[in-house]
Amino acid sequence: MSLEKMLIVIVLGCLMQVSVYFGLLRPAFGISYKWVALSLSSLLSLCSIAYIIFIHNANSFTQNFSLALGILFIFFSYSLISWLVFGICKFFLPNALEFQRLWAIGLSLLACVSIVFALFQALQPPKIYTQNLHLNNLSTPLRVLQLSDLHIGGSYLTSKKLEKIIAQSNALKPDLILLTGDIIDAPSQKVLPQIHLLSQLKAKYGVFYALGNHEYFYDTDNILKEIQKMGIKTLVNENFVLEVDSKPILNLAGVADFNAKKYQKNFPNKHFIYPDLEKTIKELNPSLPSILLSHQPKVIEFLPSPSPFSLILSGHTHGGQIFPFNFLVKIEQPFVKGLYQEKDSYIYINQGTAFWGIPMRLGSECEITLFELN
Structure with a gap:
């Protein structure tokens, strides 16, 4: 992978991490456990970047990182939904921060269920x-x-x-x-x-x-x-x-x-x-x-x-x-x-x-x- 593409991958990975952290994990974990949320999103991001960079070195080492990319992508997708819904609802709800916390917890749980289902679905016979x-x-x-x-x-x-x-x-x-x-x-x-x-x-x-x-x-x-x-x-x-x-x-x-x-x-x-x-x-x-x-x-x-x-x-x-x-x-x-x-x-x-x-x-x-x- 060229240096230019590598930099693009790193930037995109970091942006996804920021979205997952602020849109989903931090509101769900709360301020007290923000370092747990940050550590989780950072780990997923780093593993995903590593997989994309070494993607054509077909071996078990790079394949193991692919799971992190899938998990990050699903969390990222739900974080975008979180941003969208909260961005609209905060103008109409009197207790917007509490709604954001409950909404983020719900979406995080839904993301976890989606991940388990996605893994199960991939293992099924064609x-x-x-x-x-x-x-x-x-x-x-x-x-x-x-x-x-x-x-x-x-x-x-x-x-x-x-x-x-x-x-x-x-x-x-x-x-x-x-x-x-x-x-x-x-x-x-x-x-x-x-x-x-x-x-x-x-x-x-x-x-x-x-x-x-x-x-x-x-x-x-x-x-x-x-x-x-x-x-x-x-x-x-x-x-x-x-x-x-x-x-x-x-x-x-x-x-x-x-x-x-x-x-x-x-x-x-x-x-x-x-x-x-x-x-x-x-x-x-x-x-x-x-x-x-x-x-x-x-x-x-x-x-x-x-x-x-x-x-x-x-x-x-x-x-x-x-x-x-x-x-x-x-x-x-x-x-x-x-x-x-x-x-x-x-x-x-x-x-x-x-x-x-x-x-x-x-x-x-x-x-x-x-x-x-x-």
Whole structure:
């Protein structure tokens, strides 16, 4: 992380600490215990700053700090609510300070309940979301499974949990399994045992994989090679025509991630694979329905209208992961989760089969998506 970004992180962390301290903890603890409140908010802030600075050193040391970031973010969110409500009510209530104390205690307790629930929610098995969609010109019904954002090596996803996700996926007996990026989040050699587990994914017509943005933080080329060794077809700015009984039925296309150029500034000597939608579209068989794997939903902004794709599958957003972060996601991405229709295409955003960094989910769920296409 550059010095400039590091300073921004430190300033933001300190501002969050100030908001949590004055908006929530100090009113709740009272003047007598203000040092307890200050110590708690300072500790959360320091651990959160440390995690963000060292976030791409994927190891248990940095992951342990991620919990502090989640706790701080939830307390920060409730502190903003506290500021807003008290700022309005102090003009109308005769005993405003007593109201602030009770309000801060109530919100602090609610924040603690939210934290426990968010931890519990993140540890639950992925929920299966089913979508029944009609694709024009699809001659053979297909049962398609989408997995996204496993973040192998960069989160708390153990081999045992990964095996359970694979078993859960295989039990649905899909015709196709599509992986929409951020599957690997560590150097390939460090997570080879987990990558090898992906070979256990079973689908009638194969497993297909598109790059996410986190694969770019590491040895992207080696990650692709290891994925291919598992019998998984990688789709990087290319199209694959799926055949059933020697008859072409579907275009399966994948595009590289849209953050490639942005990341190359941080890794000037590394070979980067840029997204090339024009090349990908040219390879399509126009007589067949088409599915595009693109990690980021904002791909829709770069497609012509009408879109040449029947269905676009994305991930990246994690459904916001922790409320109210979903509102911030909307600044960068047109959609956060679920199914939409845009430019004559369906676009579906998976909330992430696992989670990234912070072991919490609030207002979102780990997800496996099953599409019944006809």
